[in-house]
Amino acid sequence: MPTDEHSLMDHAFEENIAQLLHRQLTGEVLSAAEQQELEAWKNKSVHNAALLQKINDEASIHQLLQTWHNIDRNRAQNKVRFLAMLQPPVVRQPRLRLLRSKIFRYAAAATLLIGIATFYWQQQHPNKPAVAFRETAPIAPGKEGAILTLADGSQMVLDSAGNGLVANQNGTRIMLQNGQLAYNAGGGTSGTIAFNTVSTPKGRQFKLILPDGTSVWLNAASAITYPTAFNGHERTITLQGEAYFEVATNDKAPFKVTAGEATTIEVLGTSFNVNAYTNENNIRTTLLSGAVRIKAYQQTVTLKPAQQAAVKPSTAQLVVHNAVNTDQVLAWKNGLFNFENASLDEVMRQLERWYDIEVVYEKGIPPTRFGGEINKQNTLQDVLQILEGSNVHFQLQGRKLIVMP
Structure with missing residues (x-):
């Protein structure tokens, strides 16, 4: 265990490093002595080296800032679309713009220095156990990708596939364009129904467009099974895990999602989120726009926007929650x-x-x-x-x- 004197020296050292990192990120030129001090700090641990590499990588910083901007833009657009369903005459489309570069750089500095801020907290709580994960190799976040299982059981890893034709199922062309799967209907074999499954392993999420034009965003560790062509009087798919749907309107063929053993969600044209992971206590359906009907355990409810239906399989209960925080529900989709x-x-x-x-x-x-x-x-x-x-x-x-x- 370090002595109190050593702890205070380390604290002073790290505080000075934080100031140097902040100055470097915001564009200041450091002296030779300050650069040498940063180099010594970098060599202390793998975590320090990784942090400094982030700050010095202009492309990485730019990508991070662009990601933040996209997150803010998506959240603003989702909120405007939701409010427009409730009060169409009042809502105006907000102007979306990037913050000035200097503000972005300060925001990035704050984020990249979180590790040092945590060090300060530990210095103020000396009786707490030391953190035991900073010296390990960084575990990267998830990314876009999925596995496509065709009707014959063959599988394709979509995050390693290039743009273009992926497969042909009963005359339906399956295309991959810029990481998004889409179906182009053709002349299918009469009377033959082929089913595909798109599944996301842990650490992956994916977007696809179903044969009817419905857009689906799949969260990690999820799977959706659907026909390669919707030819009947209803459009039925099966979901495991979590997905956000923007359903293509078709009054003659209701869209139905089966989740779990006893839950069915029926819609005509709407946007909603379904969380149906097997290790969660409830199957939650949250409505953003339109209307959906939930059927479970001989119970039926119709949701309005900002309502959520929670089906609890262990007790065969169906409960409706009002005024749900839709930003929280869709956070996973918005990064x-x-x-x-x-x-x-x-x-x-x-x-x-x-x-x-x-x-x-x-x-x-x-x-x-x-x-x-x-x-x-x-x-x-x-x-x-x-x-x-x-x-x-x-x-x-x-x-x-x-x-x-």
């Missing part, structure tokens, strides 16, 4: 973790799916609740550093994350 009022186990399940890790609890699940949002493009270690501010501690062994009291 964010939204942990507002989330329990520790809820947070850990999201991290398991996005970073492809296993979470274990050393002594049960602490009764901790969180708040706020975190960019999903952070490494796992960056996210853990933020979460430690709520007095939870972690040990990372490979891809196993141990939660300690």
Whole structure:
């Protein structure tokens, strides 16, 4: 254990490094002595070296800032579209613009220095256990990608496939363009129905357009099964995991989602989110626009925008929640973790799916609740550093994350 004197010296050293990193990121030229001090700090640990590399990589900073801008733009557009359904005469489209470069650079500085801020917190709480994940190789966030399973059982990894024709199923051409799967209907074989499945492993998410024009965003560790052509009087698909739907309108063929053993969601044309992971307590359907009808365990409800139906298989109950925070529900789609009022186990399940890790609890699940949002493009270690501010501690062994009291 270091002495108190050494701890104070380390604290002063790290505080000075934080100032140097901030000055460098905001465009100041450092002296030779200051650059030498940064180099010595970089050589202290793998985490320090990775952080400095982020700051010095102009392309990485630009990509991070563009990601933040896209997140803000998507959230603003989703909110405008939702409010327009409620009060069409009042809502005006907001102007969306990039913040000035200087402001972006300060925001990036704040994000990249989170690790040092966490160090300050630890210095003020000397009795807490030391963090046991900073020296491990960074675990990267998830990315776009999925596996396509064709009707004959053959599989294709879509995140490694190039643009163009992927397959032909009963006359329907399956195309991949810029990471998005789409179906071009053709003359299918009469009386023959072919089903495809798109599944996302942990650490992947994906967008596809179904043969009827419905857009689907799949969250990590999810799967959707559907016919390659909708020829009947209804459009039925099966979902495991989580997905956001923007359904193509067809009054003659209702769109139906089967989730779990007893839940069916029926719509005509609308946008909604379904969370049906098997390790969650409820199957949650959240409506953004239009109307959906939920059927489960001999119960039926019709949702209005901003309502959520929660089906609990363990008790065969169906409950409706009003005035749901749709920003929180759609955070995953818009590049964010939204942990507002989330329990520790809820947070850990999201991290398991996005970073492809296993979470274990050393002594049960602490009764901790969180708040706020975190960019999903952070490494796992960056996210853990933020979460430690709520007095939870972690040990990372490979891809196993141990939660300690």
